Amino acid sequence: MKYFTQFESKKLADQLIEKALSYKTNPLVDHKKGIGKRIGCIFLNPSLRTRASTQIAALNLGMEPIVMNMDKEGWALEMKEGAVMNKGTVEHIKDAAAVLGSYFDILAIRAFPSLTNKQEDIEDFTFNQFIKYSGVPVISLESAIRHPLQSLADMVTIHEHTREIKKPKVVLTWAPHIKAIPHAVANSFAEWTLGCEHDLTITHPVGYELDPMFTKGAHIELDQKKALEDADFVYVKNWSAFNDYGKIVTTDSSWMLTEKHFKHAKNAKVMHCLPVRRNVELSDEILDGKRSLVQEQANNRIYAAQSVISHILG
Amino acid sequence: MKYFTQFESKKLADQLIEKALSYKTNPLVDHKKGIGKRIGCIFLNPSLRTRASTQIAALNLGMEPIVMNMDKEGWALEMKEGAVMNKGTVEHIKDAAAVLGSYFDILAIRAFPSLTNKQEDIEDFTFNQFIKYSGVPVISLESAIRHPLQSLADMVTIHEHTREIKKPKVVLTWAPHIKAIPHAVANSFAEWTLGCEHDLTITHPVGYELDPMFTKGAHIELDQKKALEDADFVYVKNWSAFNDYGKIVTTDSSWMLTEKHFKHAKNAKVMHCLPVRRNVELSDEILDGKRSLVQEQANNRIYAAQSVISHILG
Amino acid sequence: MKYFTQFESKKLADQLIEKALSYKTNPLVDHKKGIGKRIGCIFLNPSLRTRASTQIAALNLGMEPIVMNMDKEGWALEMKEGAVMNKGTVEHIKDAAAVLGSYFDILAIRAFPSLTNKQEDIEDFTFNQFIKYSGVPVISLESAIRHPLQSLADMVTIHEHTREIKKPKVVLTWAPHIKAIPHAVANSFAEWTLGCEHDLTITHPVGYELDPMFTKGAHIELDQKKALEDADFVYVKNWSAFNDYGKIVTTDSSWMLTEKHFKHAKNAKVMHCLPVRRNVELSDEILDGKRSLVQEQANNRIYAAQSVISHILG
Numbered sequence: 001m002k003y004f005t006q007f008e009s010k011k012l013a014d015q016l017i018e019k020a021l022s023y024k025t026n027p028l029v030d031h032k033k034g035i036g037k038r039i040g041c042i043f044l045n046p047s048l049r050t051r052a053s054t055q056i057a058a059l060n061l062g063m064e065p066i067v068m069n070m071d072k073e074g075w076a077l078e079m080k081e082g083a084v085m086n087k088g089t090v091e092h093i094k095d096a097a098a099v100l101g102s103y104f105d106i107l108a109i110r111a112f113p114s115l116t117n118k119q120e121d122i123e124d125f126t127f128n129q130f131i132k133y134s135g136v137p138v139i140s141l142e143s144a145i146r147h148p149l150q151s152l153a154d155m156v157t158i159h160e161h162t163r164e165i166k167k168p169k170v171v172l173t174w175a176p177h178i179k180a181i182p183h184a185v186a187n188s189f190a191e192w193t194l195g196c197e198h199d200l201t202i203t204h205p206v207g208y209e210l211d212p213m214f215t216k217g218a219h220i221e222l223d224q225k226k227a228l229e230d231a232d233f234v235y236v237k238n239w240s241a242f243n244d245y246g247k248i249v250t251t252d253s254s255w256m257l258t259e260k261h262f263k264h265a266k267n268a269k270v271m272h273c274l275p276v277r278r279n280v281e282l283s284d285e286i287l288d289g290k291r292s293l294v295q296e297q298a299n300n301r302i303y304a305a306q307s308v309i310s311h312i313l314g
Numbered sequence: 315m316k317y318f319t320q321f322e323s324k325k326l327a328d329q330l331i332e333k334a335l336s337y338k339t340n341p342l343v344d345h346k347k348g349i350g351k352r353i354g355c356i357f358l359n360p361s362l363r364t365r366a367s368t369q370i371a372a373l374n375l376g377m378e379p380i381v382m383n384m385d386k387e388g389w390a391l392e393m394k395e396g397a398v399m400n401k402g403t404v405e406h407i408k409d410a411a412a413v414l415g416s417y418f419d420i421l422a423i424r425a426f427p428s429l430t431n432k433q434e435d436i437e438d439f440t441f442n443q444f445i446k447y448s449g450v451p452v453i454s455l456e457s458a459i460r461h462p463l464q465s466l467a468d469m470v471t472i473h474e475h476t477r478e479i480k481k482p483k484v485v486l487t488w489a490p491h492i493k494a495i496p497h498a499v500a501n502s503f504a505e506w507t508l509g510c511e512h513d514l515t516i517t518h519p520v521g522y523e524l525d526p527m528f529t530k531g532a533h534i535e536l537d538q539k540k541a542l543e544d545a546d547f548v549y550v551k552n553w554s555a556f557n558d559y560g561k562i563v564t565t566d567s568s569w570m571l572t573e574k575h576f577k578h579a580k581n582a583k584v585m586h587c588l589p590v591r592r593n594v595e596l597s598d599e600i601l602d603g604k605r606s607l608v609q610e611q612a613n614n615r616i617y618a619a620q621s622v623i624s625h626i627l628g
Numbered sequence: 629m630k631y632f633t634q635f636e637s638k639k640l641a642d643q644l645i646e647k648a649l650s651y652k653t654n655p656l657v658d659h660k661k662g663i664g665k666r667i668g669c670i671f672l673n674p675s676l677r678t679r680a681s682t683q684i685a686a687l688n689l690g691m692e693p694i695v696m697n698m699d700k701e702g703w704a705l706e707m708k709e710g711a712v713m714n715k716g717t718v719e720h721i722k723d724a725a726a727v728l729g730s731y732f733d734i735l736a737i738r739a740f741p742s743l744t745n746k747q748e749d750i751e752d753f754t755f756n757q758f759i760k761y762s763g764v765p766v767i768s769l770e771s772a773i774r775h776p777l778q779s780l781a782d783m784v785t786i787h788e789h790t791r792e793i794k795k796p797k798v799v800l801t802w803a804p805h806i807k808a809i810p811h812a813v814a815n816s817f818a819e820w821t822l823g824c825e826h827d828l829t830i831t832h833p834v835g836y837e838l839d840p841m842f843t844k845g846a847h848i849e850l851d852q853k854k855a856l857e858d859a860d861f862v863y864v865k866n867w868s869a870f871n872d873y874g875k876i877v878t879t880d881s882s883w884m885l886t887e888k889h890f891k892h893a894k895n896a897k898v899m900h901c902l903p904v905r906r907n908v909e910l911s912d913e914i915l916d917g918k919r920s921l922v923q924e925q926a927n928n929r930i931y932a933a934q935s936v937i938s939h940i941l942g
Binding site: 027028031046048049051052053055056059178274275276277278279280284287288294295298299302 | 350352354378380382384389392396397398399400404405406408409410412413414416417
């Protein structure tokens with residue numbers, strides 16, 4: 001495996017989930033595997049969990065992680081081929097990615113979408129420019145349209161809580177938010193859930209249809225109440241409109257889950273990738289109650305990342 | 315010991331001082347103690363000495379320190395229970411602290427006071443929210459009201475220079491500054507000096523009375539000249555008013571120590587936690603002269619932190 | 629060697645080049661040399677390559693690098709002796725450098741010029757204040773007037789491509805830029821090229837004469853076309869005026885090299901320290917073509933730094 005950017009196959013997903021669970025039991029079992037090797041973690045956008053969990057995963061494997069917060073360190077990259085660089089950008093991605101590729105054994109990159117240029121975002125332009133020019137294995141730490149390490153951690157979490165269910169009913173529900181949020185987490189969650197052959201229902205207000213590329217095979221149910229019936233896992237996430245790109249169509253607070261939403265899903269577990277806007281996206285009641293798996297998901301980020309890095313190291 | 319946030323007992327202080335001195339002689343003696351363990355250093359406010367010395371202390375013990383500058387990385391935390399998070403904060407301390415607690419064996423946290431909400435500052439609200447929700451040992455890297463690692467380093471420094479004095483006379487003197495400065499260093503210094511059973515005199519202009527919780531047992535002498543007589547150690551520090559909370563009452567430059575202030579304290583050593591505003595808080599003459607222990611204090615920060623981390627590791 | 633700040637002698641340069649080449653072949657051969665030792669990397673200005681390559685070089689030697697981005701972390705240093713610090717600076721270089729010197733075995737420092745105070749810049753005032761007060765070996769990561777690690781990497785690169793040329797013809801050509809850029813890279817490149825006894829020609833528009841301290845012994849040829857004839861290596865770099873200090877005299881785009889500039893230098897290799905403003909300083913055609921050595925230079929930064937750190941460790 002050279003690139004970890006999206007769901008590839010159920011077989012690989014199963015392998016990565018198993019490996020993650022084994023690292024969770026024994027984090028240091030492979031702590032000599034990465035000695036003398038380096039991972040460069042490049043953040044074009046802020047990060048807390050992703051940064052810390054990736055660093056820890058690398059350290060558990062004996063690697064040396066070096067973090068570069070390019071968003072905060074004023075290193076504006078030029079992305080366009082053939083650009084005459086007489087404006088604000090100080091270095092072309094071509095040159096920067098190639099240098100970083102020669103400095104590191106693996107690059108891990110976070111590059112959010114603009115939410116203003118739909119075509120560029122759909123093509124995952126910035127992220128793919130890094131892949132194109134770096135020449136080394138690349139791990140996505142969230143690109144414009146996917147967040148595969150989050151999804152792998154989510155699959156690990158679902159796996160841990162599904163021991164006796166054959167095919168869990170998973171619901172992905174839109175939640176309100178005050179800002180226009182990318183689609184990456186929702187897209188990836190759908191992609192991995194379907195790829196792992198769970199039963200996926202997606203629910204959202206009219207206008208929040210996701211890119212069909214990611215939702216093919218899912219049940220779309222615009223009535224949240226119906227969607228939640230008999231759910232085993234409910235994944236809560238805000239996203240902005242995909243059709244009317246990047247827009248906030250509604251912030252209808254009735255979509256925020258409270259205990260009363262679970263009348264017909266008594267045993268449903270609730271998931272969220274964090275950070276969560278409490279009492280906007282999700283109620284304190286749910287987050288602080290027994291349904292919540294959010295802390296387990298966050299903890300599994302370490303072992304998901306460790307599994308992927310280990311797989312790339314070979 | 316699970317939390318290092320304040321003075322606990324003379325017995326513990328003596329142990330920590332001895333351990334710090336032994337690490338100063340042989341920094342790497344326990345360099346395998348922390349292997350495979352991680353300390354997360356969270357800065358809600360800027361830091362130079364504290365950050366570097368804590369990282370070094372952890373590395374000396376074989377631990378992996380990971381620094382998160384949350385002030386600079388735009389990760390605004392919500393602190394209030396039950397908040398409806400539809401404003402500027404992106405994550406609740408509940409969620410962030412719990413995740414960080416699951417990622418690290420020890421958390422070390424810097425959280426300055428607002429100097430505007432006296433009640434919250436007195437309760438050390440932000441810092442205590444981290445303790446409440448992280449679930450792992452926490453070390454204070456300066457909270458709203460205390461800076462115990464600084465005070466431990468100060469006690470180590472006093473110990474090193476007190477070999478032949480039975481009960482040194484220690485003077486804590488207010489000094490001028492152009493900004494409103496927290497009380498944490500002054501509070502902690504008083505707390506530890508009294509706890510270590512030194513003879514403490516505090517001197518300051520009228521209006522700069524410290525919180526009596528920290529100064530009980532100290533001599534208060536508003537005449538700086540009298541206070542300094544026969545001093546063995548003079549600790550220089552600015553702080554803003556506690557009663558008229560956070561205000562600058564005076565910046566009277568006659569309070570800035572020069573050599574002539576030491577007419578009746580010929581052998582007094584001068585201490586300051588740094589950073590120091592030269593020729594505002596303290597004169598070049600004193601800082602560059604033989605009385606100054608400021609560099610020794612700064613150097614002892616490493617061994618104070620190492621002693622505390624080692625004690626928590628057990 | 630205590631300080632690595634400039635060219636010292638051909639003998640030392642040859643040793644460092646050889647060592648760098650040997651580390652390039654076997655980066656981890658000395659990975660126990662620096663165990664238990666720390667390098668503090670202090671950036672008063674942004675950095676990508678220099679920061680990453682210095683960290684990697686230190687890690688390859690088993691050292692622990694700690695990075696302090698003082699520009700971004702709001703730690704404004706006072707540089708003037710005797711200053712009354714009642715303005716924006718929070719700590720005097722005297723105090724900060726001494727503390728950092730007591731925390732680290734080696735300090736590595738980046739301090740750009742102001743380009744407004746010529747005298748201070750020429751004296752490399754900020755950088756020399758660090759040297760004066762830190763008390764430990766100091767490596768320049770680019771000062772106001774020199775960038776010796778870049779130049780060492782450049783000499784390594786030239787060495788690798790000069791196997792059969794006795795005395796290569798090296799041309800340093802000014803290139804257009806939209807900002808006023810320091811002289812450090814150009815100065816150092818001239819200093820090292822001449823010191824390594826290559827044949828150096830410098831070409832630039834009238835008004836861009838460099839400080840003669842660095843160019844003594846070079847041919848100055850204001851006609852770029854003539855300068856480039858039969859060149860083996862062409863080093864491309866912008867700099868602002870030295871005489872009319874810090875000014876942009878012209879941005880004449882005919883100085884930007886394209887393939888047609890090499891009519892009389894068929895085999896010339898092109899060098900640039902990066903970051904490069906594409907199609908302003910240098911054309912895509914050259915950068916993406918076979919003449920370009922820029923990626924090799926960047927890669928050699930690791931081994932140049934490793935060679936210097938190793939030499940200081942002794």
